[in-house]
Structure formats: C-alpha cells, structure tokens
Amino acid sequence: MKEQFKRFCESLKKQEDINLIRDTKAVAIGVKNFKFPNEKDEKLAWERLETHCSFCNFNILEPIEELRVTDTRIPDLTNRTCGDCGCVLSYKLRQSVKKCSKWEQ
Numbered sequence: 001m002k003e004q005f006k007r008f009c010e011s012l013k014k015q016e017d018i019n020l021i022r023d024t025k026a027v028a029i030g031v032k033n034f035k036f037p038n039e040k041d042e043k044l045a046w047e048r049l050e051t052h053c054s055f056c057n058f059n060i061l062e063p064i065e066e067l068r069v070t071d072t073r074i075p076d077l078t079n080r081t082c083g084d085c086g087c088v089l090s091y092k093l094r095q096s097v098k099k100c101s102k103w104e105q
C-alpha cells in the first residue's frame, strides 16, 4: 500500500490541474489515514463529526452500495457520504488537505 501511495503521488506531480491535484491528494490522504490510523487524525475526525457533520443535512447514506465504507473506529461514519462534495465521510474527516468550510464556523 505504501509503495502504491508513493507511485500515486509521483503520478500526481505530472498533473497540471491544481484543483484536480488537490482533490485527488485529499482523497488519497483520507484513505491512507483511514487504512493506517494515527492519533491526531482520528481525534480530528471525531471532533469534526461531533461538532459539525452529525448535525449537517449533507451527511447522507451513501446511495451506491458498492461505495459504502464500514468504519469500526467511528461507527457513526459507517456508510455515510457528504452529499455536498460526494466524499466518503470516513475519508474526508481524516484529512486536512481540503477542509469543509463548515468546519471553520
């Protein structure tokens, strides 16, 4: 997985679309932090869920069954997706490359 992530980052360097690079990097880091948890990002994810996402109308059940993610460390994120940006919440909440504007409010 680490090798795949490294190769993925190398291929991103060849991209020129800044938004695409940032979005892809955000997803990649969210997936990495989900698969290989660290204390800081787990704590951030809990805080973001408790203070914002759990009350947000964009927190929806992922409509595509194959894309649903089971989250054993934060069960309330299981099968949840952000209806605003379309990101899997288990990934989105564990990265800080592309933060939700609501988290800052």
Ligand code: SF4
Residues within 6 Å of the ligand: 052, 053, 056, 057, 058, 059, 081, 082, 083, 084, 085, 092, 100, 101, 102, 103
């Ligand atoms: S990431 Fe932002 S918009 Fe999406 S569910 Fe959480 S608070 Fe709502």
